[in-house]
Amino acid sequence: MAPLPHAAGGGARMSAAIEVRGLAKRYRDVVALAGVDLTVPQGTVHGLLGHNGAGKTTLVDVLATRARPSAGTARVAGLDVVRQARHVRRRIGLTGQYASIDEQLGGRDNLVLLARLLGARRAEARARADELLQLFGLTASATRPARTYSGGMRRRLDLAAALVNGPRVILLDEPTTGLDPAGRLDLWRIVRALVQDGAAVLLTTQYLDEADRLSDTITVLSRGRVVAGGTPAELKHRVGRRSATVRFAAAADLEAAGRALRRGGFRPAPAGERRAVTVPVERAGELAALVRVLDDAGLEPDELLVADPTLDEVYLALMSDPAATPEAVR
């Protein structure tokens, strides 16, 4: 699934920001991860997509040195997350699903504290806090206790807290959960800026459009296994096809269209919405043929829509197909 060849051996080796091989994690009798491979090069965003319980957070926990793998290896910035945990901690920035900040303290005090713990002198720590507050638009509320912040402000403070040490590897566990649309756009913009600056970002999400829009590469997890991976475009091509959705005003027309299309060699399927069918159309010629078939049958659709599959469809297709092992997907 790794889109780039993973750097192997050699002294001049340029290690990937995140490199996971055969990673497994069991909690008593629960298998959270069952052999995951993953490579995230520096300067890219990798989207980790999956249901609740798919293993996304467990993977982040292992990378953040918060959980110990049962098998396999994980390296961050070339460092082993088990044996070199402390060095890994110096290099990562992490935001979890819940804001990891002190609610009683103001934004500035939170950031000053973290900077001092990371080795900044008092003055440096204050300067760093002010820089981050400015960057995240929190200067005006710097001294208010964080518990009075809105959800969006809390998220921003949490992200600022994750960036105090200027990490080159950033782990974001469902960073936009609970954010309003404007807040999500803001966060996306920050993530893009960080990656342009050369950082690597691993981002878990349940939002398919988020993974689609933000990620250079995506891994889809299900029950602790990788079920698909690649660029967003590759994923769409692998599973979904370009399709036409044809909608009719009358149910009778819909049935007639179904019959006509099948006679014409198409494979119409219910579109999930009332009075519409989707028809795979791979080439432009097929689309012309589809219109001709409908025209010949004297049917006039209310709406005819041609679209690439959304990641949502990709995801649902992968998840509902029990044979969708990585091999089968490829």
Place this chain on the structure above:
Amino acid sequence: MSPAREPVPRPVSWPGSRLVTQIDALTGRSLRALVLDPRVLATSLLAPFLMLAMFSQVFSGMTAGSHFPEGIGYIDFLAPAIMVNTSLQSGMLAGTNLSDEMRNGIVARFKVMPIWPGSVLIGRSLAELIRSLLRLTVLLLAALALFGFRPGGGVAGVIAGAGVAVVLGWGLGWIFIAIACWLRGAELIQNVSGAMLFPLMFASNAFAPVEGLPGWLSLIARINPMTYGIDAVRDLTLRGAAGLDAVIAVTASLSIAVVSLFVAERGFSRIH
């Protein structure tokens, strides 16, 4: 976040923090949390006063007992014990409050930072120690002003006694921190800590002389560091001098602190 379009945080290269810095920064944070809520602060200052008021009334008949030292008022016998127990309670709070602290998001962040996890615990316990000094001051002022406490040891004796009391409570407090680091759930921690607190408090010479306790209880009282601490604090406040008791009490509580710190740190930083 409109200001954050292109700019990103500047790179930094910090060497990592020294242990002293970690403890300093984390003690400061914990201390602010302890004094931030005026109601919490006020009630925590009131507790030792109530303890003194209750025990001095309920047990005042104790002086009639045959084992009671002659020529000493019950308040003079009791006040040093309340000092030690106030300090011990502070020690327990350092542990039981940890379960609240574990729910604080920033502690989750501390755990994935390149710091020694033990400094988070030390910060908490030092903050609690400072609050315990505050509580002792209020207690002593109340005992002197309202309860007729007349310590024969003078100011120096009282200060030295308070010092022993603080060290004792702080050291034994690490037992409760270790409990909180290994158990999950506020109620469980409360219950286990309570079960630890009572024998430390009552299986001692705090409220009645050891000689007056039933055999099995006096046996426990004789191995309880609290007994030696209370004796030392009594000697210091009432006579202005202390013997071996003070050494035993301080050594025992500091040893317990070191071992418990190690155990607590293991529990606090363990990962699954």
